[in-house]
Amino acid sequence: MLDIEIAGIKMKNPLMLASGILDLTKESMESFSHAGAVVTKSIGKGERKGYKNPTIYELPYGLLNAIGLANPGVEEYIKEIEGIKVDVLIGSIFGKDANEFGYVANRMASYVKAIEMNMSCPHAKKLGMEYPTEEIREAVEMVKRAGKPVFVKLGMENLMERAMAAIEGGADAIVAINTIRAMAIDIDAKMPVLANKIGGYSGMAIKPIGLRCVYELASNFDIPIIGVGGITSWKDAIEYIMAGARAVQIGTGIYYEGKEIFKKIVSGMRWWLEKNGYNSIEDVVGIALKK
Helix, strand or coil: CCCEEECCEEECCCEEECCCCCCCCHHHHHCCCCCCEEECCCECCCCECCCCCCCEEEECCEEEECCCCCECCHHHHHHHHCCCCCCCEEEEECCCCHHHHHHHHHHHHHHCCEEEEEECCCCCCCCHHHCCHHHHHHHHHHHHCCCCCEEEEECCCCHHHHHHHHHHCCCCEEEECCCEEECCEECCCCEECCCCCCEEEECHHHHHHHHHHHHHHHHHCCCCEEEECCCCCHHHHHHHHHCCEEEEEECCHHHHHCCCHHHHHHHHHHHHHHHCCCCCHHHCCCHHHHC
């Protein structure tokens, strides 16, 4: 009833652990057994220390963070994920140019079912959302050479233009969106709360934005869409799927609901499908586009 397929990859349900959430170690990723897929932390060619503390700040309706793509580098990380017991592991990668993207993709390819290109991080200078739109096509073409399906994760900024470039490069799916560029100021200290000043805002408050982005992508492109942003319940997941997403990623929701959020959403989605007479989640994908 909940099984879904994206770019030839079969998942037991359309729920994915989003990149950057409890996905640095083999043990933590293996603990998400109720997820249909797990996306690794974004990994680059070499070690990256990231930003100094404070890197995370809680706001009334979400979290503000600026980790800075901290990671051990691909050579160390593949040692960590070797032999991992996860049915569908998707490797998130980043790079400063097409060659770097291609290198990391080739090193990760043997350990994952698909590659997710992070072109959406809102606070990493010259990386993520700052990756030049005019260079996206070449980078996707380079990653495709690794021989695995390629998902391109984009932010809300210049979304349609960047999605078109990714599709022209051969992307197998578009992931949207990432956190939203934002900040907060401590009025007593009279300074930004994050060491990096600017961070990415996630959580319930960004769901309407993510939903709109997925709807627009699905309305304009015939390519699988994976929705991300503000999902904390099965109702949120159903909304994204109705908007055209074939799968959804969950990140900040884990902060509020714990790892059991996947089990709860699976249960809720199955109940809703049965109640409304649907035999498969496939029947709901994009249904709001037809109204």
